[in-house]
């Protein structure tokens with residue numbers, strides 16, 4: 001018995017040594033494959049992926065002269081996406097009189113969105129929200145990053161100090177399992193090299209869905225729905241709020257009020273889509 005247990009001990013020791021050695025080889029091979037210049041993981045993903053819209057091969061893609069860190073769309077489909085012309089409105093949709101009129105009583109200074117709430121963004125957002133297509137967060141963040149960077153270069157929008165996202169109530173989070181705005185925001189902040197805080201604002205009221213409500217109904221529905229969970233450092237003067245779709249701006253405005261009570265001077269709302277006034281009835285929660 002003693003001999004057998006010694007044999008088992010020896011075997012265990014040998015096994016452990018083998019595992020350590022294999023692990024080292026595995027790590028070095030992985031490092032060789034993924035970390036050396038030409039063969040980065042992102043490049044491999046891009047070469048293996050098919051475009052989400054036309055099924056063509058996805059290669060390196062660019063938008064607004066920035067290389068995009070994404071593996072879902074080919075260059076042709078990126079060029080065809082229905083973006084707002086940011087240069088006409090100086091990167092701020094509130095400079096567009098129709099939008100300014102449609103969003104009264106707001107407490108943020110800049111509104112930036114990539115596109116109206118139309119195809120393919122409306123389909124993608126539904127897939128991300130209800131079918132768990134998390135990989136779309138990276139595409140959205142990359143597009144927002146490229147467009148936002150380009151806008152910052154050509155306008156007088158001051159640099160931001162912090163990125164946050166529109167929070168979900170914990171009950172909604174438990175049902176869905178994730179917050180799509182958080183997924184986009186953390187990737188966007190990482191690409192911009194800005195700090196991201198997910199818990200500055202919490203949603204403390206589990207209110208009814210905003211679908212189909214007018215601006216005043218939404219304001220009433222969202223009254224006291226948010227709370228500032230933690231104070232902000234005194235140097236934080238410009239905060240970016242990330243949302244998926246802006247409709248009446250009520251949610252972002254309520255959050256902006258809280259941020260301003262904590263010493264923030266400028267709030268920019270950065271969203272994927274804006275529901276244009278004439279199609280208000282067709283949108284979001």
Ligand SMILES: [Zn+2]
Nearest residue numbers: 051054074077
């Ligand atoms: Zn394509």
